[in-house]
Amino acid sequence: MERSRYYPKQFTSVFVVSVVFLVLSVIASLIFGARSLTWQEVLDGFLQHSESFASSVFQKRLIRTIFGLCCGSALGVAGVLMQSVTRNPIADPSILGVNTGAALFVVCGMAFFQISDANHYIWFALSGALLTAIFVFGIGSIGRGGATPLKLVLAGAATSAALSSLVTAVMIPRSYVMNQFRFWQVGSVGAGTWDSILLLLPFLLTGILASIFCAPALNALALGDEAAQGLGVKTNVFRLAAAFAGVILCGATTAVAGPIGFIGLLATHMIRLLLGPDLRFLIPMSALSGAVILLVSDVIGRLVGSPGELEVGVVTALIGAPLLIILARKAKVRSL
Amino acid sequence: MNHTIHVIKQGRMSRRRRWIAVTLVLSILSIALCCAMLLFGNTIYPVRDVVAVLLGEEIKGAAFAVTTIRLPRMLAGLFAGFAFGVAGYTFQTLLRNPLANPNVIGMTSSSSAAAVFCIIVLQSSKAVTSFVSVIAGLLTVFIIYVLAKGTSFAIGRLILVGIGIQAMCNSIITYLMLIGEEHNLPAAVRWLTGSLNGVKLEELPVLMISCLIMVPVICVLGRSLLILELGEQTATTLGVKTDWVRVLLIVSAVVISAIATAITGPIASVAFLAGPIATRLVGTGKVNIVPAGLVGAALVLASDLVGQFMFQVKFPVGIITGIIGAPYLLFLLIRMNRRGDL
Numbered sequence: 001m002e003r004s005r006y007y008p009k010q011f012t013s014v015f016v017v018s019v020v021f022l023v024l025s026v027i028a029s030l031i032f033g034a035r036s037l038t039w040q041e042v043l044d045g046f047l048q049h050s051e052s053f054a055s056s057v058f059q060k061r062l063i064r065t066i067f068g069l070c071c072g073s074a075l076g077v078a079g080v081l082m083q084s085v086t087r088n089p090i091a092d093p094s095i096l097g098v099n100t101g102a103a104l105f106v107v108c109g110m111a112f113f114q115i116s117d118a119n120h121y122i123w124f125a126l127s128g129a130l131l132t133a134i135f136v137f138g139i140g141s142i143g144r145g146g147a148t149p150l151k152l153v154l155a156g157a158a159t160s161a162a163l164s165s166l167v168t169a170v171m172i173p174r175s176y177v178m179n180q181f182r183f184w185q186v187g188s189v190g191a192g193t194w195d196s197i198l199l200l201l202p203f204l205l206t207g208i209l210a211s212i213f214c215a216p217a218l219n220a221l222a223l224g225d226e227a228a229q230g231l232g233v234k235t236n237v238f239r240l241a242a243a244f245a246g247v248i249l250c251g252a253t254t255a256v257a258g259p260i261g262f263i264g265l266l267a268t269h270m271i272r273l274l275l276g277p278d279l280r281f282l283i284p285m286s287a288l289s290g291a292v293i294l295l296v297s298d299v300i301g302r303l304v305g306s307p308g309e310l311e312v313g314v315v316t317a318l319i320g321a322p323l324l325i326i327l328a329r330k331a332k333v334r335s336l
Numbered sequence: 337m338n339h340t341i342h343v344i345k346q347g348r349m350s351r352r353r354r355w356i357a358v359t360l361v362l363s364i365l366s367i368a369l370c371c372a373m374l375l376f377g378n379t380i381y382p383v384r385d386v387v388a389v390l391l392g393e394e395i396k397g398a399a400f401a402v403t404t405i406r407l408p409r410m411l412a413g414l415f416a417g418f419a420f421g422v423a424g425y426t427f428q429t430l431l432r433n434p435l436a437n438p439n440v441i442g443m444t445s446s447s448s449a450a451a452v453f454c455i456i457v458l459q460s461s462k463a464v465t466s467f468v469s470v471i472a473g474l475l476t477v478f479i480i481y482v483l484a485k486g487t488s489f490a491i492g493r494l495i496l497v498g499i500g501i502q503a504m505c506n507s508i509i510t511y512l513m514l515i516g517e518e519h520n521l522p523a524a525v526r527w528l529t530g531s532l533n534g535v536k537l538e539e540l541p542v543l544m545i546s547c548l549i550m551v552p553v554i555c556v557l558g559r560s561l562l563i564l565e566l567g568e569q570t571a572t573t574l575g576v577k578t579d580w581v582r583v584l585l586i587v588s589a590v591v592i593s594a595i596a597t598a599i600t601g602p603i604a605s606v607a608f609l610a611g612p613i614a615t616r617l618v619g620t621g622k623v624n625i626v627p628a629g630l631v632g633a634a635l636v637l638a639s640d641l642v643g644q645f646m647f648q649v650k651f652p653v654g655i656i657t658g659i660i661g662a663p664y665l666l667f668l669l670i671r672m673n674r675r676g677d678l
Contacts, residue, residue, distance in 0.1 A: 090496070094503070139666060143673035150492045151673055154435065157499055158665040161439075165604060165658030168529050173649035186510050261503065310511060317507030321500040325483055328496035 011281060014274050018288045025295040029065040030058065033302050034309070037061075067192030067200075068298050068312070069291045071257050072267075074204050074249040076290020077211050079264015080283055081246030084218045085239055086137065088152055089269070090327055093129070093250035094261025094317075095153055097160035101132025102254040103185065104163045107170050110177045121184075122199060122255035129251030133243065135159060187260030187313025189298055196256045203252035208287060210245040214238050215279040222277065260313045262320020263290050269323065351622055358617045362630035366414065369637035373410035376645065377401060404537070412535040413636045413653070415543050416596040417606060421632020422551055422625055423593035424607025425614065426585055434668060435495065437607040438473075438593045442501035444602040446476040447594045449505040449512075456516040462539050466598040473594035476501060477586060530603030530654030532640050539599055546595050550588040551629065557585050558623035603654045605661020606632050612668075635660075 030045075031037050035057055037045075044050070045058030075093070082091040093099050105128025109115040115124065136159050140152035171178045183191075217238035220228040228235050253260070267290035268282065275281050294312060297319065301310035374386050381398045389395055389402045424437045438444045450472030454465040480501060484494040560581045563571045593607065610632035614624040617631075639656035 095499070139670060139673070142670055143675070150496065151669075153496060153499060154669055155666075157440070158662065158669055161604065161658065162662030162666065165529070165655050165662060169651060169655045169659065172651060172655070182514065186514055261507075308515065311514070314507045314511040317503050321504040321507075324500040324503070325497050328493050328500065329483060 010274060014271070014285065018285065018292065021292045022288060022295075025292050025299065026065055026069075028299045029068065029295045030061050032299050033057070033061060034307055063194060063197070064189055064192055064298075065295065067197050067257070068189040068295050070197060070200050070204055071189060071253045071260065072263060072291035072294030073287035074200070074207065074253045074290075075260060075263035075294065076267035076286040076288075077208055077264075077283055078246045078250035078253070079268045079290070080279065080286045081211055081214075081218075081242045081249070082264065083268055084222060084279060085243045085246065086140075086152060087222070088148070090153060090265065090324060092262060092265040092320075093246075093254070094259060094320075095156050095265070095324070096133065097136050097156040097158075097163065098129045098133050098247065098250060099254055099259035099261065100160040100163040100167070101128040101135075102126075102251055103181075103259060104128055104167050104170075106184065106255065107167050107177060107181055110180055111170050111174050116180070119199060122203075122252055125255030126248065126251040129254065130244075130247050132159060132163070133247050137243075184258045186311040187254075187258040187316075188311040189257055189294070190309065190311070192257070200252055200256050203248050207245045207249035207252075208283075210241060211249075211283050212280075214242045214245070215283050218242055218279045222279075258313060260294070260316055262316045262323070263294055265323055265327075266290075266293050266316070266320050269327070351619060355618050355622050355627070358614075359627055359630065362617075362627055362634060366630055366633045366637065369634055369641065370410050370414060372641060373413065373637060374402060374406050376641070377406055408535045408537045408540060409532045409640070410637070411537075411540050411544070412532050412600055413640050414633050415540070415547050416532075416600045416603065417610075417633035417636030418551070418629040419543070419547055419592040419596040419632070420603060420606040420636070421610030421614070421629040422554060423589040424609075424632070425611035425625060425628035426554060426589040427607070428611045430582060430585055431494070434612055435608075435665075435672075437611075438590070439602065439604065439607060440495055440498055441477065441480060442498035442505065443473045443476050443480075443590060444593070444597055444607075445502045445505035445509070447473040447597045448602055449508045451598050452509050452512045452516075456512050462536075462598075463542065466542050466595050469598040470591055470594040473590045473597070474587065477590050481586075529652050529658070530601040531652030532600055532636075533652060535599060543595050543599055546592055550592045551625070553588050554585060555623070555625050557581055557588075558625050562623055601654060603636060604658035605665070606635050606657050609635060609657075609661050609664060612664075 027042070030042050031039075037054060037058060041054040042058060045055055045062070079092050082093065082096065083089060085091075102125035105124040106121050109120060109124040113120075115121065136152065136155045139159070140148075140155040143151070167181075171181055217228070217233045217235075220231045220233045221235060221239065223231075225235050250264075264286075267286045271282055271285045271289050275285060294316070297315040298312040301312050301315040304310050304315075374390075375381070375383065379397070379401065381402070385395050385398045386402055389399050390407075393399075420438075427436045427438060427441070428434055430436075447469040451465050451469040454460045454468050458464075460468075480494060480497050484497045560571070563574050566574075610628045611624070613631045613635075614628040618624050618627050635657060636653055639660065640653040643651040643653050643656045
């Protein structure tokens with residue numbers, strides 16, 4: 001039998017437009033900031049290494065842009081994975097409390113194990129994210145109907161509230177942790193270095209590869225567990241793998257950049273609106289659009305907050321939360 | 337027939353007696369906690385000195401500690417706790433859902449965001465801050481109500497919309513904290529957790545007066561609240577002007593809890609815990625506004641004492657109530673999920 005060669009109708013055009021946007025946002029991210037660069041300076045920065053001020057600004061901004069691209073795509077894919085595993089349109093690491101779990105572990109690490117660099121943050125953040133995800137999903141799926149959006153969101157919000165009071169309780173007696181944490185807590189890509197990019201990269205690649213590998217199985221899962229099993233998909237294995245990949249992606253990003261919310265929500269819904277629910281396309285395109293959204297938010301933050309900057313986590317929350325509200329309004333009451 | 341009336345009367349009497357007894361016990365408990373707040377501290381002054389200071393005598397040392405530190409702290413805890421308890425109970429009853437409270441709906445965080453903005457950016461006075469945070473709270477509730485209304489009113493949608501608004505407000509608070517000056521940091525942390533530290537006596541009259549005006553209003557409307565509990569259609573049939581009562585109740589509840597928030601910051605979980613505890617103590621079928629307020633006050637005062645003296649470090653009251661409240665919230669969610677209420 002011939003393999004189906006189905007492509008969503010607008011795939012090519014959406015892809016091209018996304019790439020164009022990506023290029024534009026990269027350029028914008030290189031140019032704009034506390035000190036705007038000219039085209040000439042950007043070009044010079046690419047071509048030669050000089051000791052000039054403009055060149056060092058360029059270097060810094062290049063790192064920031066690449067770092068933003070990595071984080072954005074990781075968060076975009078994490079959003080798709082969580083949404084499809086929980087079969088829930090409003091799953092996002094920030095809404096499900098996963099970010100707070102990561103934060104709690106990082107704070108405990110700072111306070112009790114004296115960790116202070118991203119190498120160590122990442123393992124604490126990952127385990128925190130993983131445990132919280134399991135916990136929230138466990139509570140949200142108790143009872144009739146499994147993990148409905150409302151149940152999951154409430155479980156996430158409750159867990160988040162519980163964990164954040166623990167975070168503060170750990171933090172208050174230790175002012176050095178408070179100072180360190182205050183800057184970590186606002187998700188930002190400004191502090192990215194080559195090291196943090198290298199640190200993130202293995203997790204990013206593993207997560208994205210795993211998710212692409214899972215995509216066909218997740219497509220079948222979207223039909224319901226029984227249908228998927230009928231099609232010969234090992235539902236539990238794939239669901240676990242996809243959830244794990246999602247948590248790795250958002251946990252690692254949270255560790256290096258701090259909690260940046262709503263990227264997954266924004267990216268996935270935009271792409272799904274254009275391309276439909278096929279995950280084979282949704283996953284790579286969400287990575288792309290996640291990166292674009294994060295970069296654009298970062299640029300907006302730099303422009304609005306100038307001469308300082310508005311951290312990207314703040315901007316994405318301000319853009320993303322209204323989307324959550326729109327989704328809540330659109331959903332049928334019972335299906336919430 | 338006569339027998340039935342007799343049974344009903346008896347039931348009503350016993351419920352009334354229970355209500356009075358519970359209210360009395362709660363009042364005594366709150367008063368005892370207030371006294372404890374005045375007596376304990378870094379130094380423990382004899383009761384005689386404290387009373388003398390309160391009556392206006394100048395006793396070296398004790399006068400400062402009691403009137404400048406402990407009295408405002410105690411009054412703020414008492415009234416803010418009362419306000420949070422009443423507001424939480426009102427919301428829970430109005431929306432017929434134990435999860436509905438000013439925190440979940442996102443109102444508290446918008447009040448906080450407005451207050452932080454006033455303090456850090458505008459550096460405005462306390463009165464302006466209170467006023468702005470009340471307006472912000474009311475506005476948010478209005479926006480959430482409009483957004484959640486849709487074709488038919490649904491509590492699930494209301495909560496989701498509220499969580500969205502909360503996320504926005506929290507991000508604003510986080511940002512404001514970051515740009516805030518170093519010396520504003522303790523104040524900023526108060527806005528994240530709620531604390532009675534550093535409350536000043538002159539900030540309190542706003543809160544006290546609004547409590548004294550609004551709580552009676554809520555109590556008067558409380559009878560209709562009791563009927564609203566039966567469901568909207570029944571209430572309309574029984575002659576309650578549901579829309580007006582609801583608007584008035586929401587406005588009063590929002591006003592007192594926003595004013596309290598402007599002074600103490602959002603003290604976690606009090607609004608959410610007070611109602612269910614009061615209902616458990618008194619039983620349903622009675623208007624539990626006053627008991628709920630007293631439970632709130634007792635919770636805040638007791639948690640503040642725990643936070644001050646139980647550990648080596650002094651924790652603000654919001655952390656203690658947060659740690660008490662969170663497991664209950666999770667427990668409630670699990671129970672609601674099991675029953676299929678969500």
